[in-house]
Amino acid sequence: MTNKIAFVATExxxxxxxxxxxxxAIAWMQSxxxxxPxxxxxxxxxxxxVAGILYYLVPWLVLNSVFFADSIRECREIDTGACFAVVTSRFNQLIFGFYPSQHYWRPILTFLMMFVAFAPLLHDNLPRKMLWFTAAFPLLAYWFLWGGAIWGPLLIVAALVGTYFVYKTAAASLSPILSLIASVVFLIFWLLFIxxxxxxxxxxxxxxxxxxPVESAKFGGFLITFVIGVSGIAGSLPIGIVLALGRGSDMPTVKMICVGFIEFIRGVPLITLLFVASTLLNYFLPPGTTFDLxxxxxxxVTLFASAYMAEVIRGGLAALPRGQYEAADALGLNYWQATRLIVLPQALKIxxxxxxxTFIGLFxxxxxxxxxxxxxxxxxxQPIRSSSEWNGIIWELPIFIGLVFFVFCFAMSRYSMYFERKLDTGHRN
Amino acid sequence: MTVAADFADEAEPFRISQLIYDKRYRSYTIQVVTMMLFMLAVAWLVNNVIENFEALGKTFSIDFLWQPASYDINQKLIEYSSRSPHWKAAVVGILNTLVLAFLGCIFATIVGVAVGVARLSKNWLVSRLMTIYIEGFRNVPVLLWILLVSSAFSALLPAPRQAAPLLGGGFVPTNRGFYFPAPVFESGSGILAIIFVASIIGAWFFGRWADARQKATGEILPVFWIRLGILLVPTFLMYFLLGMPVGLDIPELKGFNYQGGLFVRNSFMALWLALSLYTGAFIAENVRAGIQAISHGQTEASSSLGLPPSRTMNLVVLPQALRIIIPPLISQYLNLTKNSSLAIAVGYMDVTGTLGGITLNQTGREMECLLLLMAFYLTVSLLISGVMNVYNNSVALKER
Structure with missing residues (x-):
């Protein structure tokens, strides 16, 4: 009936x-x-x-820049702009340092393996079996980069497998704590003597x-940045978690040691710790021991980063609602079960x-x-700048190095934002 | 209740295994074991040090601090010559570090707050440019920025002879350093200083009085302008009455160099600029996060109470945002102070350069020098974080 009425529009x-x-476009610009005013x-x-900066920068950086030449004089003859030829001609040195060129495939392969190793940690839809590769990656990377006989890494794998079996056989007859002690003793004995x-x-x-074998003194360029950065990242997370748990512990001595360590490391600049590494560390080891710089x-660097990591994770632990801890207690979970199953997954996510x-800072x-x-x-x-071919180069090298750092750090920060959104369950305390 | 009491009263014979399996005793066991392991580790390290020192014929003492340093420091705030002892070189370095850190923190705060607010601007161009600045500085190592700014100064600025003095000849940037006009204090400047301090105190008391009056009567005075007047008018009057006792020493070109004025080396300027711009980018993010964390309801509530936007900002948004901004801001100050140790890369003689650099190399006392150096940085850090804790407790939300 009603839709027949003429004064209501039907179309x-x-x-x-x-x-x-x-x-x-105009409206967008207006708003x-x-x-x-x-x-x-x-x-x-x-x-x-911006126009002023671009007016000076674009011709120098883009239009008149030179990418292939053998020396700065040649560069200046070709064109007036930036001489990125220094980057292309010394590219291998900037990336690998003095790593022997016939072995360049080793760091490259390690770099590619790094992505495969990180992949299962970053994407949860990949097969879980890939985590075995992630676990093996540190040993593989060490062997590929430094070289040497395969026996060392293989024996370490054997030691870890052996430790696991010692624990299993001991646990059958002894209490868990005693078997843990037995397996640790086995591991130390193996590593020190066998x-x-x-x-x-x-x-x-x-x-x-x-x-x-390739000695460490030959390492250089971005290779060393990645070696230090990635080992620091891999090492600082577990140590940081332990320190954060220790700091939150209700046992005064454990707490005191952790707080002392964290506050000491956070209170001094990294450069002083590096001085310690280069001049003092040998004094703290038994006479005659020397190891690689x-x-x-x-x-x-790992210790430095782990103190900062501990503070970050402590923040996560503190942000976790009290009810989560109480719920874990109510379920009858013991400390480690509660920490592993309830507390850490949420605290780490936060x-x-x-x-x-912290990773970016470490890098x-x-x-x-x-x-x-x-x-x-x-x-x-510095050596490149003062070499006779490239004497007088100022901007090109820092620009290149800065750009590489920017790409990696920016990618990391963007990925963390994406990861955060993906893990967000929408719960707000 | 009775059950629990019975359980506690029951005199259970103590067994050794309870040290591991009984929750009441386990924590003691763990603590004793950790303490023992910790002591063992410390003892092992100390023992190694003693053995190594003996093997090398070294001793542990800080007597070297009283020996002549026999090196020069080109930028110093106190009397120092190459005949001065090492401890004085360390003090010169400490003062240089503190000056750099202090000036850096001030400039970084100014940059950070300005950029952080500008990043929230509705103007697309401004907010984009600020994002570029922030991401550009945060994702590149600060050491690279320091080296870049330092080489920019030495490559782009003119030599003293070709330099073009700016701001009426008072400010001369050259490739050796920057010349600023230096204040000259003549007799009578002491009186001026006393009057200025008195007017600061007066302005503060006026602010309190105006506050109390506003709370009592609701009347709002133009506090800002009156305060400015109290601050400036008496000082200026006295300045002219006393015959202008504070003058300016303007740098002048004599021969190949400028004479007079205040000379600041490029190494300091580069460090100061690079550190403040780098830290400023981090502070900008903190400021933005702090402002964004204040819920829109707060602003709306304040508008509905009839407060104008400026008062909304001053009385509602800022006090709440500051509570969020200040703790990370102070840890950025700490980072800047620690990063100032990179001065060694451009040759500015801060405490790392004197005590941890030349003194260490000359005397060969790595252990003592580095321990003293770490003790200095640790003291500064702990002082600053102590102040921060006091502040945090005073502004923390008083819950329930």
């Missing part, structure tokens, strides 16, 4: 185009660039500044199977932004090793 009217001042002034001033003996024996009987630096920014801070004489990209910049 949709055709849509009209939006008025010019609410849609389209985003020129909405008030003050806005207009700001826009004009900033446009002028490892080198067996490895020498295997080399003598079967022979040298492996890669040609890069290894010492990695240890220091602290992802902080964890990633950036790895350039400080140039001050103690390690030839990372910044450390290698």
């Amino acid at each position: 949709m009217l055709p849509e009209q185009a939006a008025p010019v001042n609410t849609k389209g 985003n660039l020129f909405s008030t 003050r806005d207009t002034i700001l826009t004009v001033v900033f446009l002028a500044v 490892q080198s003996w067996l490895s020498a024996g295997l080399t003598n009987t079967i022979g040298f199977i492996g890669l040609e 890069i290894l010492r630096v990695i240890i220091m 602290s992802i932004p902080g964890i990633v920014s 950036k801070d790895s350039v400080l090793v140039s001050i103690i004489g390690i030839l990372d990209p910044i450390g290698i910049m």
Whole structure:
């Protein structure tokens, strides 16, 4: 009945185009660039500044830049702009340092394996079996980069498997704590006494199977940045978790040790710790022990990052509602079960932004090793600048190095934002 | 209740295994074991140090601090020459670090607040440019920025002879450093200083009085302008009455160099600029996050109470946002102070450069120098974080 009544429109009217001042480029500019007189002034001033910078930068950086030449004189003859030829001609040095060129495939392969190793941690739809590769990656990377006989890494795998079996057999008859102690004793005994003996024996009987060793002094460029950064990242997360749990512990001595460590490390600049690594660390070890500077630096950087990591994770633990801890207690879970199943998964999720920014900070801070004489990209910049071919180069190398850092750090921060959104369950306390 | 009491009263014979399996005793066991392991580790490290020192014929003492340093420091705030002892070199370095950190924190705060607010601007161009600045600085190592700014100064600025003085000749940027006009204090400037301090105190008391009056009567005075008047008018009057006792020493070109004025080396300027711009980018993010964290309801509530936008900002948004902004801001100050140790890369003699650099290399006392250096940074950090904790407790939300 009602729809027959003539004064009610039964048909949709055709849509009209939006008025010019609410849609389209002009409207957008009006609301985003020129909405008030003050806005207009700001826009004009900033446009002028940007135009001025681009006016000087674009010809130098893009239009007149030279990418292939053998020396700075040749560069200047070809064109007036930036001489990125220094980057292309010294590219291998900037990336690999003095790593022997016939072995470049090893770091490259390790770099690619790194992505495969990280993949199952970053994407949960990949097969879980890939985590085995992630677990093996540190040993593989060490073997590929430093070379040497395969026996060392294989024996460490054997040691870990052996430790697991010792634990299993002991746990059948003894209490868990005693079997844990037994397996740890086994591992330490193996690493201290059996490892080198067996490895020498295997080399003598079967022979040298492996890669040609490369000493750490040959490492340099971005290779060293990645070695320090990635080992620091991998090491600082577990140590940081332990420190954060220790700091939150209700046992005074444990808490005191953790707080002391964290506050000490956070209170001093990284550069002083690197000085310790380069000059003092040998004093703290039994007389006669010397080990590699890069290894010492990695240890220091890892300890440094783990103190910051501990604080980030402590923030996550503190942000977790009290009810979660109480619920875990009510279910009858013991401390480790509650921590592993209830507390840490949520606390780590809360602290992802902080964890990633600690990673980024660690990655950036790895350039400080140039001050103690390690030839990372910044450390290698000086020799290149003072070489006779490239004497007079100022901007091109820092621009290239900065760009590489920017790409990796920016990618990490964007990925963490994506990851955060993906894990967000929408619960707000 | 009775059940629990019975259970506690029951005199259970103590067994050794309870140390591991009984929750009441386990924590003692763990603590004793950790403490023992910790002590063992410390003892092992100390023992190694002693053995190593003996093997090298070294001793542990800080007597070297009183020996002549025999090196020069080109930028110093106190009297120092190469005949001064090492401790004085360390003090010069400490003062240099503190000056750099202090000026850096001030400039970083100014940059950070301005950029953080500008990033929230409705103007698309402004907010985009600020994002570029923030991401650009946050994702590149600060050491690279320091080196870049330092080489920019030495490559782009003119030599003193070709330099073009700016701001009426008072400010001269050159490739050796920056010349600023230096204030010259003549007799009578002491009186001026006393009057200025007195007017600061007066302005503060006026602010309190105006506040109390507003709370009592609801009348709002133009506090800002009156305060400005109290601050400036008496000082200016006295300045002219006393015959202008504070003058300016303007740098002048003499021969190859400028003479007079205040000379600041490029190494300091580069560090100061790079550190503040780098830290400013982080502070900007903190400021933005702090402002965005204040829910829109707060602004709307304040508008519906009839407060104008400026008062909404001052009385409602800022006090709440500051509670969120200040703790990370102070940890950024700490980071800047610690990053100032990168001065060693451009040759500015801060405490890392004197005590941890030349003194260490000359005396060969790595252990003592580095321990003292760490103790200094640790003291500064703990002081700053102590102040931060006091502040945090004073502004923390008083819940229930």
